[in-house]
Amino acid sequence: MANEYDFIIEDDDHMWETFTSQDGAVYIGNKSGTGVNGAFLFKNVNIPQGTVVVSADIRFYIGSQGGGSGSLKYAVYGIDEDNTATFGSDPTGRTKTSAVDNRSTALTPNGTYFGIEVIDQMNEILARGGWVSGNRMGFILLNDSSPNDVYAFNANVGYETNSYLQVLTEARPDFTPSPTTEAAPASPTDGQDYGLKIAPDGVGVLSAPDGDLQFITTRPTLKAQFFGLTSVTASVLKQVAHTLGYQGAFLVYTKGNTYRFRLPRFLNGATDPVGGGVQGDARISTSNLEILQNANGEAYYYIFIDEITT
Amino acid sequence: MTDIGFKASVRLQNVFNTEDVDLAFLTKYPTIKVLRKAASTVVTDGSGNGTRTIPHNFGFSPSYQVFLKGTASWQQSLSGVDASSYSNAYFANPPNASNWFSNMYYIHPYTDDNNFYVQVAGGPASTTINFVYYLFLDLAEEYTGAVSNGENSVGTKFSRATKNVLERKPYQYTYTSEGRSLRFNPTKSGDLSMSLPELFGSLLTDPDPEEAVYGEVTHGLGYPPFYLAYFEKASSPNYLYETNRYSLDDFDNVVEIIDSWCDATRIRFSWWRQALKNPAPLTSTTWDEDTMTIKYLIFDEDLSDT
Numbered sequence: 001m002a003n004e005y006d007f008i009i010e011d012d013d014h015m016w017e018t019f020t021s022q023d024g025a026v027y028i029g030n031k032s033g034t035g036v037n038g039a040f041l042f043k044n045v046n047i048p049q050g051t052v053v054v055s056a057d058i059r060f061y062i063g064s065q066g067g068g069s070g071s072l073k074y075a076v077y078g079i080d081e082d083n084t085a086t087f088g089s090d091p092t093g094r095t096k097t098s099a100v101d102n103r104s105t106a107l108t109p110n111g112t113y114f115g116i117e118v119i120d121q122m123n124e125i126l127a128r129g130g131w132v133s134g135n136r137m138g139f140i141l142l143n144d145s146s147p148n149d150v151y152a153f154n155a156n157v158g159y160e161t162n163s164y165l166q167v168l169t170e171a172r173p174d175f176t177p178s179p180t181t182e183a184a185p186a187s188p189t190d191g192q193d194y195g196l197k198i199a200p201d202g203v204g205v206l207s208a209p210d211g212d213l214q215f216i217t218t219r220p221t222l223k224a225q226f227f228g229l230t231s232v233t234a235s236v237l238k239q240v241a242h243t244l245g246y247q248g249a250f251l252v253y254t255k256g257n258t259y260r261f262r263l264p265r266f267l268n269g270a271t272d273p274v275g276g277g278v279q280g281d282a283r284i285s286t287s288n289l290e291i292l293q294n295a296n297g298e299a300y301y302y303i304f305i306d307e308i309t310t
Numbered sequence: 311m312t313d314i315g316f317k318a319s320v321r322l323q324n325v326f327n328t329e330d331v332d333l334a335f336l337t338k339y340p341t342i343k344v345l346r347k348a349a350s351t352v353v354t355d356g357s358g359n360g361t362r363t364i365p366h367n368f369g370f371s372p373s374y375q376v377f378l379k380g381t382a383s384w385q386q387s388l389s390g391v392d393a394s395s396y397s398n399a400y401f402a403n404p405p406n407a408s409n410w411f412s413n414m415y416y417i418h419p420y421t422d423d424n425n426f427y428v429q430v431a432g433g434p435a436s437t438t439i440n441f442v443y444y445l446f447l448d449l450a451e452e453y454t455g456a457v458s459n460g461e462n463s464v465g466t467k468f469s470r471a472t473k474n475v476l477e478r479k480p481y482q483y484t485y486t487s488e489g490r491s492l493r494f495n496p497t498k499s500g501d502l503s504m505s506l507p508e509l510f511g512s513l514l515t516d517p518d519p520e521e522a523v524y525g526e527v528t529h530g531l532g533y534p535p536f537y538l539a540y541f542e543k544a545s546s547p548n549y550l551y552e553t554n555r556y557s558l559d560d561f562d563n564v565v566e567i568i569d570s571w572c573d574a575t576r577i578r579f580s581w582w583r584q585a586l587k588n589p590a591p592l593t594s595t596t597w598d599e600d601t602m603t604i605k606y607l608i609f610d611e612d613l614s615d616t
Contacts, residue, residue: 069348070365106345106488115464147365195334196318198466198487211610215335215466215485217318219493219610223330223339229452247550249538249607251342253373253450259420259427260371260450264555266406268564270415273359273431283549284540290549300450302373305331305339306494308501308540308550308605 014041015154016087023087026060026163028141029072029151035143036151039091041084042137042165049131052123055168058116058139059202061154062107068149071104078121079138082130092140097124102144107152113163113202114152116141122167137165194218222249226289226303232280234296240289242303249304250289252282255297263291263299316468334493335485337468343447343480343489345372349379349616352430352439358416361429364443369423370453370481372445375536376419376428377402377613379440382410382571386582388520400442400534400613401571407556408569409522409580419443421450442613444536447480447489457481492536498529498608503601504581510596511587517594518587524580529608534572536611539579541568544601553579553604559586559595568602574614579604 016039017027026038040058047053058076078097085091099120108114118139125137143151154163195217199205203212210216225244232238232254242248252263256275264281272278280293284303291299315337319325323332330336346366354360366372382399384391386409401408404417416433419426419441426445433439457480465487469475473482480486504523511517529535540550554569563586570579581602587594 069346070367194321200487200490201464211612211615214487214489215491216493217334218320220320220332220334220496221341221485221491221493222607223333223336223341225339227340247540247542247548249540250552251373253371255451256420259422260373261418261420262374262376262403264403264406264552266415266556268407268415268556268558269562270405271431273418273429274427275418275420281551281555283551285548285550298452300373300452302342302448306607307331308499308538308607 014043014087015039016091018090018092021090025153025155026141027151027153028074029066029143030068030146030148031066031151032149035146037092037143038141039079039087040139040163040165041087041091044134045137046133047126047167047169048133049126049128051126051169053119053126053167053169055166056117056119056122057166058118059113059164059166060116060152061113061163062110062152063155064110064153065107066149066151068147070147070150071106072150072152073102073104073144073146075100075102075142075144076116076118076121077140077142078118078125079140080125080128081138082128083132083135084138086136091138092142094138094140096140097121099124107150108200108202112200115201118165220306222304222306224302225305227301229298229300230291231298232291232293232296234294235292238291238299240291240301240303241287242289244286244303244305244307246286246307247284249306249308250282250284251302252289252291252299254278254280254293254299256295260300263293335491337484338471340448340470340484342373342492343483343485344444344492344611345447345489346445347442347611347616349440349442350428351441352428354430354433354435354437354439356435358433358435358437359431361427364426365424366426366445367424369455369457371421371423371450372426373448373450374419374421374426374446375402375444376404377442377536378404378411378414378417379442379613380411382573382578385409385412386520386522388522388582391522391524396573398534398614399571399573401554401569403552403554406554406569407564407567408554409567409582410569410571410578442616446492447486449481453481492609492611494607494609498531499606500527501603501605502527502579503603504579505601506581506583506597506599508597508599509583509585511585511594513587518584520582520584522580522582524578525604526576526578527606528576531574531608533574533612533614535577536609536613537572537577537606539570539577539604539606541579541602541604545598550605565595572613577606577608
């Protein structure tokens, strides 16, 4: 039988952030040009010494985040001690596990979680001869050149939701039944969930509205049958043949200097600061995508099999 | 060759006998994948210049879509079309002409291997321009190299035919859950028609007459949706063009604008034409009676939710 544990941050002195150098919160990333680090401490980790966990994630609750762009980059270590002390002072200098992971994470919106895998770090601590079930276990997050003002923040005070550690100590047994033959079920009634759904990290697939899900099969996606690069000669209509037999939706991007621009692009005499003045238009018939632009270059196109009709 | 891969049909469709075009998803054809959607601004200086640079660090130029956000109100000199103003309206594909926003030839979105940019050159001075942008995990250039902003080995991935799913090149995936699939609502999508009568100028009455018509879709979503719209004119059948665009006469005057915008209630399409009579030489733009069909796809994307 699989053993599953959740360990929750409970007290202020089980979180640390280096931005203001105090307990009660965690920063990780780059806050307005300053690298910030954090640490979590979980107490009463009731897992016996020598246990090998098969899954361990810190579920980091994003209470707020920076306004910068790009992915959060950090390294995660365990605190390599038998029963690491509470965070009365900066713990990020404590002895670290040899197990370390360098992560790059695209942050999801505030109010969601992102996962930090710590399997190897946890197993290294559990393997320590001095580890005893019920001890305290800590983890350190060090910023690793996150872009300017890209950070995640969680505080223990003032938030209803805390970060927590989620651990699985044994693989789940396979209860897949042998194949059987059944009559086809009746058509689903309105309001019942059906199809394939994929949720982003930290979002409940059954509770989230469809708009918050990464993928659903209850709506069609745009499906690109033809796509690629084509050369374009100035003022010469470029035809890209397709075999749809109808007019599909399309997207086209052209190149100007070293940049890519969405077509149609019309300047009407205005200054083009970077694109060398490239302008162009595109249209589609039942047999060709046609691109016309005022300069030699190349265009990247998508022709979708999705027909634009009622 | 027997069909291979993963297929998903929508409700009540038989996945085995439904045509590919009607399926929700199949690994045979890549989907557009939203990696990032956000609202941002460009603030111009005293000369009307400014740039917003948004790092993506993919190592390749990604495809993108931009909607400007502002207040839509009728801009042409022709009166009696619509005297109302519509706040929190979204307009796609600058630089371009518009019947409802001040003409946006000075706004330039573009990408390169590391950044996405929205640049304003010679626009209104000391002004904040609001926009919503999408970056897709899909190429806007030919590229086969590694992705330089880190790898994500978590989630669900479908590779394209002949591509190794373990290579971790997200642009080679038919779909990866690193991105959100861009999916449209076939019930809300559709078409509408508009017509304009013949138009010509006269030195005796009006040498430069204008005419215009608009139509709109009341989408009922309660939010401004991401949409794609294309039009076909009876005068040039068989060709679909994407809104928004304009036409010039022989003297480079704008004489036709076909554009669109959306808000939480509607997607509005409009068609404006002008017949310009030029005194020397005595030529003029004239327009025949014509009918336009707008075809639009409405997606499950709320432009105001950023």
